Amino acid sequence: MTSSGTSAGSQPFTDAQLAAFLDGTLDDEALLDAIEAAINADPALAERIEALAAGEDHTAQAVRDAFAPVLSAPVPDHLTQIVAATAPDTAEVVDLAAARTARKLPMPANDAGTPGSSWRWPQFGAMAASLALGVMIGGPLLTGGANGGAGALVLAAVEGPSTPTAVAAMLDTAPSGQAVDLASLGTGEVVLTFRNADGALCRQFMVEAGSNTSDALACAGKDGGWQVEAFGRRAAQSSEMKLAGGDAAVSVVAAVDEMIASDVLIGADEAAQLKQK
Amino acid sequence: MTRPMNPDDTTRQALIALIPRLRRFARVLTGTIADADDVVQASLEKAMLNLDQWQPGTRLDSWLFRIARNTWVDDRRRAHNSKGHDDIGEMIDLAGDDGVAVVEASNEARMVRAAVDRLPAEQRDVVALVMLEEFSYREAADALDLPIGTVMSRLSRAKAALAKMLTAEGSVQ
Structure with missing residues (x-):
């Protein structure tokens, strides 16, 4: 950051140097710092550089292409709801770190379904984008990341069959709390069953494979299949004790909070409702 | 159910329309879509709380991105967790039922x-x-x-x- 005599007014840089600066092909760190300092001190130089920068940029195009799928992916309902259904004067700033640890799923016990506390009813259901996501369960896919284990729950924004057969079968019939062998996908378990404001049956479930656990919320679609409404990967287990839903991914817990509009269905009640899905 | 549109409603519509771009922005910042959605959630909640601080006539997207970026910076500072990037969970990667890409x-x-x-x-x-x-x-x-x-x-x-x-x-x- 030592300025090398670059006073505003005198610009000791050539167009070639400035173009290299823009392209990221300038190897000389000292020169790079000098140009940065000079631009910061001199609006005219900034303008000259911006003029040079006009034109196509292959790197930027490649980056735009690479992130395009994020832009076109369906927005999770719970995010839209924040804007659609929250009155400005009642919103609370969420402490992310606290939210990650503090947000627990109410257990499907006697108090389930009691209005109040964390249960919120969606008010703008019609506004919510309908999701047509497919669930796919992937093994180790890529990246030399430290956590390249198998079994990440991977959602793909594709049309077509909405859930793999084994997962759909579990959602169709398995009672809450019962571990289900999903063959190559790992082990699954339905955590919670309820109906949403539209009367559709929804089930929160988890898929565990190796050390990875993923959570998702799916609701029955009109076609008889299951549509994924939310998903998330769990943070690594911090202790050996596992609670079925207690540590579920925050995005999934939030989606359940948003959508639940009935008592939590358990036991014979759940079995009966599953039959008439 | 329909309410008369007021300035807030217009802004809300604009905010909702911005969510995909906000997710992309947050995804680049955080490295994973799950962390991105946490940032997006907190950012939208802050935006709704401070809606009156946005000045009509200025760019709503810049305002929102700034909130998201500050949220992310604060979160990293607090949590001290520069987690690795788990692209595996990226929803835009496709995998087959057999676990093979x-x-x-x-x-x-x-x-x-x-x-x-x-x-x-x-x-x-x-x-x-x-x-x-x-x-x-x-x-x-x-x-x-x-x-x-x-x-x-x-x-x-x-x-x-x-x-x-x-x-x-x-x-x-």
Whole structure:
């Protein structure tokens, strides 16, 4: 950051140097710092550089292409709801770190379904984008990341069959709390069953494979299949004790909070409702 | 159920329309879609709480990105958790039922994402605004509270690093 005599007014840089600066092909760190300092001190130089920068940029195009799928992916309902259904004067700033640890799923016990506390009813259901996501369960896919284990729950924004057969079968019939062998996908378990404001049956479930656990919320679609409404990967287990839903991914817990509009269905009640899905 | 439109409703509609771009921005910052959605959630909640602080006539997107970026910075500072990037859970990667990757529409896209994820944090927000959002240097500098020359040099360094990573992996041009 030592300025090398670059006073505003005198610009000791050539167009070639400035173009290299823009392209990221300038190897000389000292020169790079000098140009940065000079631009910061001199609006005219900034303008000259911006003029040079006009034109196509292959790197930027490649980056735009690479992130395009994020832009076109369906927005999770719970995010839209924040804007659609929250009155400005009642919103609370969420402490992310606290939210990650503090947000627990109410257990499907006697108090389930009691209005109040964390249960919120969606008010703008019609506004919510309908999701047509497919669930796919992937093994180790890529990246030399430290956590390249198998079994990440991977959602793909594709049309077509909405859930793999084994997962759909579990959602169709398995009672809450019962571990289900999903063959190559790992082990699954339905955590919670309820109906949403539209009367559709929804089930929160988890898929565990190796050390990875993923959570998702799916609701029955009109076609008889299951549509994924939310998903998330769990943070690594911090202790050996596992609670079925207690540590579920925050995005999934939030989606359940948003959508639940009935008592939590358990036991014979759940079995009966599953039959008439 | 329908209420008369007031200025807040208009702003809400605009905010909802911005969510996909906000997710993309946050995804570049955080490295994973799950963390991105946490940032997006907190940012939208802050935006709703402080809606009166946005000045009509100024750019709503810049305002929202600034909130998201500050949220992310605060979160990292507090949590101290510079977690690795778990691209595995990326919802835009496709995998077959048997756990084997079958379709990656563009292998190159995945490599570019991985390269961007490896950039230093202070370059990623510049990349997100200038390359993805196509903000001018001036607009990016304003949104990020940085001098314009710093925006330019960070972008320059980011481009150099990306070129190096991508040619090393035999991709792109």
